[in-house]
Amino acid sequence: MDTMDYIIKTLETLVNIPSPSGYTREVMEFVRKEAEGFGYACEMSKKGGLVIQVKGLGGETLGLSAHVDTLGAMVRSVSGEGMLKFTMVGGYTMQSIEGSYCKIHTREGKVYTGTILSKSPSVHTFDDARTLDRTERNMEIRIDEVVKNREDVLKLGINSGDYVSFLANFEYTEKGFIKSRHLDDKASVAVLLGLLKDMSEHGLTPKRNIKLLISNYEEVGFGASWIPEDITEFIAVDMGALGDDLNGTEYAVSICAKDSSGPYDYDLTTDLINLAKENGIDYAVDVFPHYGSDVSAAMRGGHNIKGALIGQGIHASHGMERTHRDSLMNTLKLLKVYVI
Incomplete structure (x- = not known):
């Protein structure tokens, strides 16, 4: 299969595996199996992240990261009318999820479907349907079960602390656009798997040893x-806002x-810019004022590293996101010329 087709097919699979921050075991297992299928060794960190090892020609170890955790929610309480109150996992606007279909994942492994609504969901019956502030306090989840009160919901096994995931609504258009929730940052995970595919199938050996960290708590900071101690240079592959x-x-x-979180390493960022120029890769340099990355977290964790951040451009981030096949391809090209 062509690498770009593989990336898009893999991305569709990834976004449809529920994985709000901290609820990532299933999606990590998928990524692990893909990486091992290309012949690369994997190990799990204590907090559930995945480290994929790629042997290079030696020298210092380059770290690459992408995060597989997404935005989501957690049940806060059950109302007397049988609706679910929830708390956010990650940062987003309530307007971006209002009307969305979701799944509720119980601690016993049951899964229920529902819809995220405001407490005044209809203009036909609520005077403040248009004006009610869309805050956590004014939002709730309608469960697709016959429930008339709190006790009915508890009998289903749903309770406080259960995760809520948002349906992705993935679509790949004839013009090459990818529309879906959770492109941040499953698009980057798919690109890194595409990089592994290319290196494995074409016998490409990177100039340095590489450790790919697939993280699972990026959306919550x-x-x-924590990253492996032998990493001296760390590039986060995440969305471009x-x-x-x-x-x-x-x-x-x-x-x-x-x-x-501040400036990224000057020399490393300059190297990436120059490589993009020299290789005819479509790129843009930007400053993201409301953004943090895995490199930001690693720096705050006290790691002695050089850090940089790249990624495909994502429109309407933390909402109904969209990118294009060309952006995924340009991200892959820049990674290949840098590591090979």
């Missing part, structure tokens, strides 16, 4: 607070010079 006065597009690879 501490995905890569689009909008306002930013330069990125849905067709280019974004290279981030600074985000909310």
Whole structure:
């Protein structure tokens, strides 16, 4: 299978595996099997992240990361009317999930479906349907079960602390657009698996040993607070944010010079920019004021590393996201010329 076709097919699989931060065992198992299928050894970290090892020509170890955890929610309480109150996992606006279909995952392994709604969900019956503030306090989940009160819900096995995942609604269009929730950051995970596929099938040996960290708590801020100690250079592969006065597009690879955690390593970022120029890769350099990455977490964790951030441009991040096949391809190209 062509590598880009593999990346898009894999991305569709990934976004349809529920994995809000901390609830990632199933999706990690999928990624592990893919990596091992390409011949690369894997091990799990204590907090559930995956480390994939690629032997290179020697020298210092390069770290690459992408996070497989997504936005989601957790049941906070059950109302007397049998509706679920919830708390956010990750940061997003309530407007971006209102009306979305979801799944509720109980601690006993049961899965129920539902819909996320405001407490005033209909203009026909609520005076404040249009004006009610969309905050956690004013949102709830309607379960697709015959429930009339709190006790009916508890009998289903649903209770506080159960995870809620949002359905992805993946679509790949004839013009090459990928529309879906959770492109942040499963698009990058798919690109890294595409990189492993290329290296394995074409016998490509990287110039240094590589450790790929697939993290599982990035959306809540501490995905890569721990990384393997032999990593000296660390590149987060995450989304490129689009909008306002930013330069990125849905067709280019974004290279981030600074985000909310501060500037990324000057020399490493410059090297990536120059490689993109020299190899005719469509790229954009940007500053992301409301953004943090696995490299940010690693820096806060005290690691002595050089850090950089790249990724495909994602429109409407943390909402109904979209990118383009070309952006995935340009991200893959930049990774290949850097590591090979």
